[in-house]
Amino acid sequence: MNGIEQSIVRVEHLIKRYNSTVAVNDVSFEIKKGEIFGLLGPNGAGKSTIISILCCLLKPSSGRGTISGFDLEKNALEIKRIIGVVPQEISLYHTLTARENLTFYSRIYGLSRQMREQRIAKILEMVGLSKRADEPLQNYSGGMKRRINIGIALLHNPKILFLDEPTVGVDPQSRRRIYDTILELNNKGMTVLLTTHQMEDAERLCHRIAIVDNGKLIALDTLEGLMKFAGECDIVRVEARNITQKTIASLEKVDSLQKVSVDRDMMTIQLLRGREMLATIVDILTASDTKVDSIQIKEPDLETLFLHLTGTSLRQ
Numbered sequence: 628m629n630g631i632e633q634s635i636v637r638v639e640h641l642i643k644r645y646n647s648t649v650a651v652n653d654v655s656f657e658i659k660k661g662e663i664f665g666l667l668g669p670n671g672a673g674k675s676t677i678i679s680i681l682c683c684l685l686k687p688s689s690g691r692g693t694i695s696g697f698d699l700e701k702n703a704l705e706i707k708r709i710i711g712v713v714p715q716e717i718s719l720y721h722t723l724t725a726r727e728n729l730t731f732y733s734r735i736y737g738l739s740r741q742m743r744e745q746r747i748a749k750i751l752e753m754v755g756l757s758k759r760a761d762e763p764l765q766n767y768s769g770g771m772k773r774r775i776n777i778g779i780a781l782l783h784n785p786k787i788l789f790l791d792e793p794t795v796g797v798d799p800q801s802r803r804r805i806y807d808t809i810l811e812l813n814n815k816g817m818t819v820l821l822t823t824h825q826m827e828d829a830e831r832l833c834h835r836i837a838i839v840d841n842g843k844l845i846a847l848d849t850l851e852g853l854m855k856f857a858g859e860c861d862i863v864r865v866e867a868r869n870i871t872q873k874t875i876a877s878l879e880k881v882d883s884l885q886k887v888s889v890d891r892d893m894m895t896i897q898l899l900r901g902r903e904m905l906a907t908i909v910d911i912l913t914a915s916d917t918k919v920d921s922i923q924i925k926e927p928d929l930e931t932l933f934l935h936l937t938g939t940s941l942r943q
């Protein structure tokens with residue numbers, strides 16, 4: 628990360644209600660200048676709603692926030708000048724070429740003709756589409772269109788870039804290209820906020836990750852910090868026959884155990900210090916006549932951490 632650790636985004640106690648749904652429930656965080664900050668959570672967690680509030684597209688029910696010192700409620704115009712937004716929905720003209728799409732949007736942003744040509748050439752290079760710039764978008768893959776959308780968000784040279792699920796539905800090649808573009812922009816000093824429900828995005832890109840579930844921010848740390856915590860929460864998977872209530876009751880007596888769930892012949896045990904406790908688990912299973920076919924410890928990752936924090940899978 629470049630530069631001094633100064634906040635560029637600050638939100639305090641954001642709440643957004645839609646009738647009986649609380650989409651964002653008392654969320655506070657800060658994004659430092661020059662960092663890539665990720666909002667990670669399953670579908671429906673509230674990530675897009677948070678981004679829409681930060682882009683001044685939605686008003687929060689309560690709470691406040693600033694971007695670069697500008698107030699979300701009072702300074703929407705100033706904020707829109709310094710942010711670039713890449714929405715999930717792609718809004719492009721499919722009969723026009725990539726260059727024509729970028730030209731169209733650069734006119735809307737009021738870029739002069741000379742600036743326009745230079746800037747568009749640079750952006751096409753940045754998103755890796757210079758060679759295909761003069762083909763109509765109907766020839767493009769979903770990932771290439773997403774890259775053009777990123778390009779459009781960069782036309783007015785924003786200080787901070789918001790990307791809502793940048794890699795959903797894109798092919799692996801475009802995914803890598805999108806990663807490279809985000810990292811390159813960040814290297815040049817751009818602050819990035821992205822939402823994702825994919826662990827890989829968070830792991831590959833983000834300096835800090837906020838885990839969101841059911842509208843709440845349930846963890847916020849660097850990947851290393853989160854992994855350190857995840858490392859203490861192991862998942863042991865046991866494939867076995869004859870899993871009885873007695874087996875489960877005996878396991879539940881283990882001190883470091885947090886949760887046992889059974890799905891047919893697969894038992895998932897969440898516990899602290901799983902490796903150390905493996906012998907104890909095997910003893911309990913043997914004593915209760917459970918026939919073990921396989922037993923494995925899942926290496927800690929963001930998925931295990933999410934399961935530990937919420938009791939559900941990130942993928943669900």
Ligand code: ADP
Nearest residue numbers: 645648650668669670671672673674675676677
């Ligand atoms: P995510 O981006 O994490 O998938 P969203 O922010 O889109 O989550 O949605 C959070 C919650 O708010 C979900 O329960 C969703 O159904 C609800 N929601 C989002 N937008 C609206 C809306 N316009 N009207 C009613 N409910 C909404």
